[in-house]
Amino acid sequence: MGKTLKKNPLYLLLFMIPTVAAFIIGFVYPFIMGIYLSLCKFKTPKHIDFIGFKNYLKLVEGGTNTDRFLQSFWFTALFAVLSTVLINVLAFTVAVLLTKNFGGTNLFRTIFFMPNLLGGVLLGSIWTILINGILSVFKESLTNKGIYGLIGLLIVLLWQQIGYMMIIYVAGLQGVSEDLKEAAKIDGADSKQILFKVTIPLVMPSISMCTFLTLTNGFKLFDQNIAMTGGLPNHETEMLALNIYNTFYGTRGQMGFAQAKAVVFFLIVGLIAIVQLKITQSKEAD
Amino acid sequence: MKRRLALLLAAAMLLTSAVAGLSSCNGDGGSNKKGHVYYLNFKPEVDKQWQELAAKYTEKTGVQxxxxxxxxxxxxxxxxxxxxxxDAPTLFQIKGAAGLATWDEYCYDLTDSEPIKQLSSDAFALxxxxxxxxxxxxxxxxFGIIVRKDLLEKAGYKVEDITNFESLKKVAEDITARKEELGFSAFTTPALGKGNGWRLSNHLSNMPxxxxxxxxxxxxxxPPASIKGTYLDYYRQMIDLYFNNATxxxxxxxxxxxxxxxxxxMDGKAVFFQNGDWEYANITKDxxxxxxxxxxxxxxxxxxxxENNGLCAGTEAYWAVNGDANEEDIQATLDFMTWLMTDDEATTALADEMGxxxxxxxxxxxxxYLDKFNNDYAVAGKTVITWAFTAQPSENYQLELQGALQxxxxxxxxxxxxxxxxxxxDGWATEYAAAHEE
Known part of the structure; x- marks a missing residue:
């Protein structure tokens, strides 16, 4: 059977068709179309006028458009870095605790994982009600200050993602051989040394995986943002994805501009993800 | 054996996709001489009623x-x-002049069509x-301010006591002063939570x-390309009244x-609730x-x-016919509209079931019942305040205003x-320019 498959490329093609077709229809075509539309002006699908790089120029010419985009970028970057660090440190800690031998670890793993199963908008709305309920005691609300929004968003994303990353870390930690740790112990290493010199280098693949996921998630965050703050107050908590969305749907005639922002957004996230992967992978033990 | 199974599976896959393709062909072929109507509705609360009405029409005329x-x-x-x-919608809605500016090139010219002749007033032809x-x-x-008459009476006032801003302010401030004793406030929360500020940014701003x-x-x-904001001080005065006398x-x-x-x-915590007649179903439910x-x-x-003002009355919902649809479908859509506007069963359903x-x-x-007040004011010779807020240049304009109010x-x-x-x-001029950029 294996031989026939290798001999007959027709089979290979036949079985690749569904996936390749889905990839082209669902990703390649929209992606190319998106790049094309970023060079156009359009209100409706009927009249699409090619205008060259005008949309991109609008992004760098200064003024409100540029300021808002930059503000969104810095807020997004701040959020992505904070969430990446916090999620990974906490998820790793929880994973270390839950790979120790005591009862109920499976129960706790399930409990920590569960928030991940809920949708972002739903979570955002529920948490907004909870947070506003508490803040109203102090005559405040979530959208009154940018810092409230930042902390609120962090709480929700942490609550949602720590469980997921924890599962990846648990799998990584279980792969670390007890023999190595025991050998380190016999050599006189204390538990801190074992953690940093033995365990962490060995779970480095999990760490690079998790940082990749959390960093890109942080940058792409949209659901929780639109559900919780909607960018209030005064665009202070508006992240890049929401900024693009508002430009696209909020003002007719600015859709091409929004598309150009989306292309720039893609380049930024892509670049950051590649750099991050290179850095963490270089630290992985062979 | 395995090889045969794989082949069989592949063949089955191809076959089913071919069949799927064929059946969709049949679907497209449905555009026979009768034409067909495809309505894109934007009021989810009456979706079921529309489906039923559409089924009735199909049953009667055979038009899908x-x-x-x-x-x-x-x-x-x-x-x-x-x-x-x-297979685009043949009948859809546009929101006022701002909506028409976007969708004009898709809209069929209704000037001499039968449905337009069925309008009670030219004012509703966009x-x-x-x-x-x-x-x-x-x-x-x-829309206007919905009043809990029973609570107002409990506070010692009648609806007739309120005839202008001064009297409204007097009543509201008196209620606020006795808030603890009465157990309710004058106004509901101004509700400026994310995505909720439209009562102030759209409806209240209709006044200035x-x-x-x-x-x-x-x-x-x-719609003008810019405005002056001549009456903004009055707008602020009203917003202050809302803010200072709310729950x-x-x-x-x-x-x-x-x-x-x-x-x-509904819980009797506030006397005044600025909103429109569409709230009637909500507040009288059960x-x-x-x-x-x-x-x-x-x-x-x-x-x-x-003192001579009535409520703000108008429309934001305009039917438009897709001019790109084929002739039979356009005709079928116009016929459907005419039926909706003239047939006894249809007009009854629109009024009684959809409200x-x-x-x-x-x-x-x-x-x-809330519409009654609109009519009462009109009958008493008060001026019906037309809708001016529909001229607002974009959704972002409204969002920016909500953000500033917040x-x-x-x-x-x-x-x-x-x-x-x-x-x-300034936001008006900026957004107007952005929306009309060439």
Whole structure:
């Protein structure tokens, strides 16, 4: 059977068709179309006028458009870095605790994982009600200050993602051989040394995986943002994805501009993800 | 054996996809001489009623009518993504002049069509710059301040005591002073939570816009590129009244929603609730409130002569026919519209089941008690305040204004008001330019 498959490329093609077709229809075509539309002006699908790089120029010419985009970028970057660090440190800690031998670890793993199963908008709305309920005691609300929004968003994303990353870390930690740790112990290493010199280098693949996921998630965050703050107050908590969305749907005639922002957004996230992967992978033990 | 199985599976896959392709071909082939109607509806609360009405029409005439519903907030996106398809909606809605500016090139010229002749007034025919009728306003709605009559009486006042801003202010401030004793406040929360500020940014702003348009000879049908904000001080005065006499403090109101406001009104925690006649179904559901507890008064903001104002009445919902559809489908759509506007069964369903105050010659009056006040004011010779806010240049304009109002709620000082003014006046010019950029 294996031989026939290798001999007959027709089979290979036949079985690749569904996936390749889905990839082209669902990703390649929209992606190319998106790049094309970023060079156009359009209100409706009927009249699409090619205008060259005008949309991109609008992004760098200064003024409100540029300021808002930059503000969104810095807020997004701040959020992505904070969430990446916090999620990974906490998820790793929880994973270390839950790979120790005591009862109920499976129960706790399930409990920590569960928030991940809920949708972002739903979570955002529920948490907004909870947070506003508490803040109203102090005559405040979530959208009154940018810092409230930042902390609120962090709480929700942490609550949602720590469980997921924890599962990846648990799998990584279980792969670390007890023999190595025991050998380190016999050599006189204390538990801190074992953690940093033995365990962490060995779970480095999990760490690079998790940082990749959390960093890109942080940058792409949209659901929780639109559900919780909607960018209030005064665009202070508006992240890049929401900024693009508002430009696209909020003002007719600015859709091409929004598309150009989306292309720039893609380049930024892509670049950051590649750099991050290179850095963490270089630290992985062979 | 395995190889045969694989082949069989592959063949089955190909076969099913071929069949799927064929069946969809059959579907497209349905555009026979009778044509077909595809209505994109934007009021989810009446989706079921539309489906039933469409089925009735199909049963009677044999013409296929498909109704698809997109929630109000998703409607424009839905229209944008379906209008370019081969099987695009033949009947859809545009929101006033701003909507027409976007969708004009898709809209069939309705100027001499039968449905337009069935309108009770020309005022509901939406014309483009060239004077062609492109939209048909099918439902008239009104908004103002809904009053809990029973609570107002408990506080020692009658609805008739309120005839202008001064009297409204006097009543509201007296209720606030006795808030603890009475157990309720004057106004519900101004509800400035994210996405909820539209009552202030759209509806209340209709008042300053209405007066400014009147002074300057402007009309919402032909939106201006910029405005002056002549009546903004009155707008502020009214917002201050809302903020200072509401159930919650303004800095907390930034986290509340219109649902919260409605709940307060229904729970008897507030006397006044600024909203429209569409709220009737919500507040009387399961007999929560009864007609004799309700009244509706105009939004008085303090402009001289406002004693003669009625409620704000108009429409934001215009039917438009897809001019790109094939001829049979266009004709079928026009016939369907005419049927909706003239047939006894259809007009009854629109009024009784959907609660629409329709704008047709043969429309039935819906069982909406709040509409009664609109009529009462008109009959008493008061001026019906037309809708000017539909001229607002974009959704972003409204969002920016809501954001600025939210900032004002936190500080309530001149600096934060300057931001509101900026969003109201300068924002108009900016957004108008962005929306009309060539």
């Amino acid at each position: 009518v498909d109704v698809e519903t997109a929630a109000d907030t998703q409607y424009e996106q839905k229209l944008l993504t379906t209008i370019g398809k081969d 014309k483009n710059g060239e004077g062609k009728v492109k939209g048909l306003g099918y439902v008239s709605e009104c 816009l209405y007066y400014e348009f009147k002074d300057d000879g402007l009309s919402a049908a032909n 919650v403090e303004p800095s907390v109101a930034t986290g509340t929603t219109v649902d919260d406001a409605r709940a307060e009104f 007999n929560a409130l009864s007609n004799d507890q309700l009244a509706m008064i105009p939004m008085y903001i303090g402009v001289a002569g406002e 629409f105050a329709c704008t047709f010659k043969s429309a039935k009056t819906p069982q909406n 900032g004002y709620a936190i500080k309530m000082d001149d600096d934060s008001w300057a931001a509101v003014k900026n969003a109201f006046v």
